[in-house]
Amino acid sequence: MTERGLRQLQDELKTLMFIERPQVIAEIAKARAYGDLSENAEYAAAKEKQHLVERRIRYIEERISRAQIVDLRTLSGNKVFFGAYVLLEDEEREIEYQIVGTDEADIKQGKISIEAPLAKALIGKEIGDEVTLFIVQKEKRFLIKAIRYISDVDSCTTESF
Structure with a gap:
């Protein structure tokens, strides 16, 4: 977490x-x-x-x-891992999610559980990769537009894409 x-x-x-x-x-x-x-x-x-x-x-x-605490300050790179903020694009819009632990998940705040199907599909992917999910028998595709890692120690500071 x-x-x-x-x-x-x-x-x-x-x-x-x-x-x-x-x-x-x-x-x-x-x-x-x-x-x-x-x-x-x-x-x-x-x-x-x-x-x-x-x-x-x-x-x-x-x-x-x-609990195993992940220090987000030590993470970086071009692959999606736990703690990453991932900017996705689908047919309708762009949306950003952070991949977090199950106790932290709150879709209204853009935080999805590491156990969620979308998070599982994103782990290990890179910018430009596309992931496909089947939601209610309908295919949904997401393009990874950006990945960033920022510390949540000071929640007032954020980086823009």
Whole structure:
């Protein structure tokens, strides 16, 4: 994952542990005060929320403990690899994607998972190469127009193509 992806997971973990977990504990205590737990919908909902929060905490802790951070400052070149920003052209438009870890993927921000079919097709390709995907039984072709690697440590700095 990228450094930005690690920071996002660490921030989410802090929020879960120090804000959401205490809120859920308070909700459970409040619901217990209502009495009979066997027919207490508030208690059941709070316990379910607690289960979801605790499961997410365990998942994030596990992801952080196994994370391999890719320093994007050390990457460069003309081939597409993890962390690359890739400018693509299809029949309709140009679009840029960054290839990131699964926890960082957000298509609205132009970040696609390394596990996504498009990312898999792009890995190892160069500028001028064309990749073809079949999406809903329709062929879609993309031409790689540019590749760049920039650090996400300072997200305010970007390079233009």
